[in-house]
Amino acid sequence: MQITLNNICKSFAGKVVLANVCFDEAFSSLAIVGPSGAGKSTLLRIIGGLLTPTAGELYIDAAKVIYEEKQLLSYRRTIGFVFQSKGLFEHLTALENVTLPLIHSFDMTTDKAIETAAQLFTRFGLEEEGHKYPSQLSGGQQQRIQIARAVAVKPKLLLLDEPTSALDPELTAEVLDMLGELQSDGLNTIIVTHEMGFAKKACEKIMFIADNTIVESGPSAQIFSNPQSQPLQSFLNKVLEWHV
Amino acid sequence: MIPMVTTTSTPSKRTKIMSALIVALIIVSFLWLSMFLIGYKLDFATLLPFKQRLWQGFSATLIISVMSLLISLFIGAMTAIGQKSKVLVISYLAQAYVQIIRGTPLLVQIYFFFYIVGTAWGITNRNVAGALILSIFEGAYISEIIRGGLESIDRQQYEIAKAIGLSPAKTSRLVTFPILMSRILPALSGQFASIIKDSSLLSVIAVNELTQNTQEISSQNFRMFENYFFLGLLYFAMSFTVSMITRWLERVYKHADNT
Numbered sequence: 001m002q003i004t005l006n007n008i009c010k011s012f013a014g015k016v017v018l019a020n021v022c023f024d025e026a027f028s029s030l031a032i033v034g035p036s037g038a039g040k041s042t043l044l045r046i047i048g049g050l051l052t053p054t055a056g057e058l059y060i061d062a063a064k065v066i067y068e069e070k071q072l073l074s075y076r077r078t079i080g081f082v083f084q085s086k087g088l089f090e091h092l093t094a095l096e097n098v099t100l101p102l103i104h105s106f107d108m109t110t111d112k113a114i115e116t117a118a119q120l121f122t123r124f125g126l127e128e129e130g131h132k133y134p135s136q137l138s139g140g141q142q143q144r145i146q147i148a149r150a151v152a153v154k155p156k157l158l159l160l161d162e163p164t165s166a167l168d169p170e171l172t173a174e175v176l177d178m179l180g181e182l183q184s185d186g187l188n189t190i191i192v193t194h195e196m197g198f199a200k201k202a203c204e205k206i207m208f209i210a211d212n213t214i215v216e217s218g219p220s221a222q223i224f225s226n227p228q229s230q231p232l233q234s235f236l237n238k239v240l241e242w243h244v
Numbered sequence: 245m246i247p248m249v250t251t252t253s254t255p256s257k258r259t260k261i262m263s264a265l266i267v268a269l270i271i272v273s274f275l276w277l278s279m280f281l282i283g284y285k286l287d288f289a290t291l292l293p294f295k296q297r298l299w300q301g302f303s304a305t306l307i308i309s310v311m312s313l314l315i316s317l318f319i320g321a322m323t324a325i326g327q328k329s330k331v332l333v334i335s336y337l338a339q340a341y342v343q344i345i346r347g348t349p350l351l352v353q354i355y356f357f358f359y360i361v362g363t364a365w366g367i368t369n370r371n372v373a374g375a376l377i378l379s380i381f382e383g384a385y386i387s388e389i390i391r392g393g394l395e396s397i398d399r400q401q402y403e404i405a406k407a408i409g410l411s412p413a414k415t416s417r418l419v420t421f422p423i424l425m426s427r428i429l430p431a432l433s434g435q436f437a438s439i440i441k442d443s444s445l446l447s448v449i450a451v452n453e454l455t456q457n458t459q460e461i462s463s464q465n466f467r468m469f470e471n472y473f474f475l476g477l478l479y480f481a482m483s484f485t486v487s488m489i490t491r492w493l494e495r496v497y498k499h500a501d502n503t
Contacts, residue, residue, distance in 0.1 A: 050406055077409035086400055091423050091499045101408035104418060133499050149408070 001061060001157065001188045002026045008056035010042055017042045019212045029183050031199035032192045034209035035235060040192045041161050047190065048159045049075045077105050080150025080158040085166040087146040088134040095130040098149045106153060120148045124178055140171030144178055151182060160191040196239055200224050208232045290467045291474055301457030302478055308375045308453060309440045315379035320386025327391055345384035350445050353381055358449045374446040382439050389435060393428035426497040433490035437483035454478060
């Protein structure tokens with residue numbers, strides 16, 4: 001999948017969050033890394049059509065994304081989005097959370113939607129959780145159900161916004177395992193993450209964002225073994241300091 | 245099998261009935277004792293000759309309350325949305341409505357709306373005017389209940405709806421409405437009961453509702469205690485029914501999050 005960012009800028013009430021972001025690469029899995037507050041989540045939301053950039057253009061496989069409500073509605077249906085936490089509808093059970101987009105955004109019949117959801121639940125070992133409400137599920141289960149909901153609609157691209165940052169290491173592994181499996185099935189993903197191990201091993205390319213723009217990007221092996229820029233070098237030194 | 249084991253978690257039907265009977269007994273004995281102490285003997289047979297008028301008053305109160313419930317819900321919903329409007333004139337208008345109505349007594353509003361506004365705009369039917377005045381009054385409180393409910397919904401719920409490609413209309417129907425209902429139904433239930441009770445104040449503009457009719461009956465039979473005791477009972481029957489219906493609705497909209 002080819003993603004082209006052309007001078008993307010975003011500011012909130014005069015505060016610049018992204019400045020002249022340019023990127024043009026083909027990949028099947030991309031990890032966005034960088035210090036907190038650098039604009040990673042904002043960029044992911046712009047790619048997902050949840051935020052409109054102040055300026056600039058986004059192309060997915062050379063097709064321009066039109067930031068107008070009507071076009072965005074159908075664009076968002078082609079993208080899966082996983083939130084950092086609390087990403088499920090609180091008033092619906094796990095199963096209903098997965099079937100709702102199938103029924104109401106994709107006009108699938110209820111029976112077919114339940115069948116599709118049940119298959120995913122079985123595949124990812126969530127059969128027991130189908131009838132539970134989000135408040136009755138562990139953080140890891142919530143994240144896996146979010147991913148199940150996102151992939152149930154067969155998106156061309158799955159976006160994940162720090163999907164494990166609210167989880168303890170054991171649950172993190174559970175979520176990353178599921179993600180790794182989906183990536184090896186050929187699902188295109190962009191993940192904002194602080195899990196350097198996952199970024200290095202499971203992601204084809206890395207984008208490093210600092211101070212509101214892309215400082216460096218490239219194949220993950222190269223980024224980790226041979227960082228070019230000073231900000232990336234010091235970032236990696238910091239985050240890998242206590243790495244075993 | 246030891247029955248005690250099965251009754252430890254949730255009380256059995258028998259325990260429930262027994263407990264309810266004991267509570268009923270306590271209330272009835274308290275009332276009876278109070279009556280006994282002041283040496284008054286209640287005789288409800290004195291109400292019998294007036295059953296036609298009582299029934300007429302009861303149905304008038306019922307109709308006015310149901311009408312007001314529907315209209316005030318509509319006014320409340322509109323002004324709750326209006327308060328959040330980006331058009332400042334609409335927002336200020338809705339806020340002014342809520343503040344003025346909630347800040348003045350119903351009695352003042354009844355006189356003002358009936359004798360000044362009603363006369364000026366030709367609304368002379370007392371029942372219609374009564375129902376409208378009550379709706380305007382209760383609408384302000386319902387508006388605040390709905391506004392509070394809307395503001396309590398986590399913004400991210402809307403972002404999820406957006407992300408899965410749900411249209412704005414479907415978001416309102418499938419996300420906002422059910423979450424809102426589960427949050428505001430208890431408060432709404434109390435407000436609905438208030439509508440029924442507040443309708444008694446409409447007697448000051450001689451709407452032939454239950455309280456007005458009871459006052460008239462009292463001036464004929466002079467049995468104040470029986471009349472007002474029975475009046476209270478009828479109001480309770482109505483508000484208790486409303487309370488039961490909203491409890492049922494609460495169960496419909498209940499999800500694990502608010503248990």
